[in-house]
Amino acid sequence: MSDALAVVEQQFVAYNQHDLEKFAANFSESFTAWRMPATEPSMQGKQQLIDFYAQHRFNNPALRAELISRTVLGNKVFDLEKIHGLSEQPIDSVAVFEVNNGLIDRAWFYFA
Known part of the structure; x- marks a missing residue:
């Protein structure tokens, strides 16, 4: 299993377990995310990620992600x-994760 695939799978499992500590451990301190088609980041820094998921996601017991398909292309999943x-x-x-140095460094999120 590639490093990129392994770290994305770990964050996916932690997301569905609502385990904020395990989830956040997969992201770099300089993590940046975009909710496309935005031209400016929606999230910058690991602490902003932690705060957002604590306040707006993992406090929702019904939240879960169902993986339909996954493709790995180099350091992107x-x-x-x-x-x-x-x-x-x-x-x-669709979530596109870029992995550098064993951690998710950037992500782009597209919603239908």
């Missing part, structure tokens, strides 16, 4: 997911 628990119907999402 593309996950097609259905996100359950944020609305009445699951939300289709």
Whole structure:
């Protein structure tokens, strides 16, 4: 298993367990995320990630991600997911994770 695949799988499992400590351990201190088609980051820094998931995701017991498919291209992992628990119907999402030095450094999120 590639380093990129391993770290993305670890964060995916921790996400579904709502384990904030294990989840955050997979991200770099300089983590940056974009909610596309944004041109400015929606999240910058590991602490902002921790705060967001503590306050807006892992406090929701219905939250879970269903992995539909996963593709690895070098240090990038593309996950097609259905996100359950944020609305009445699951939300289709593509998450693109860039892994550097064994940690998720950047991510781009696309929602249908």
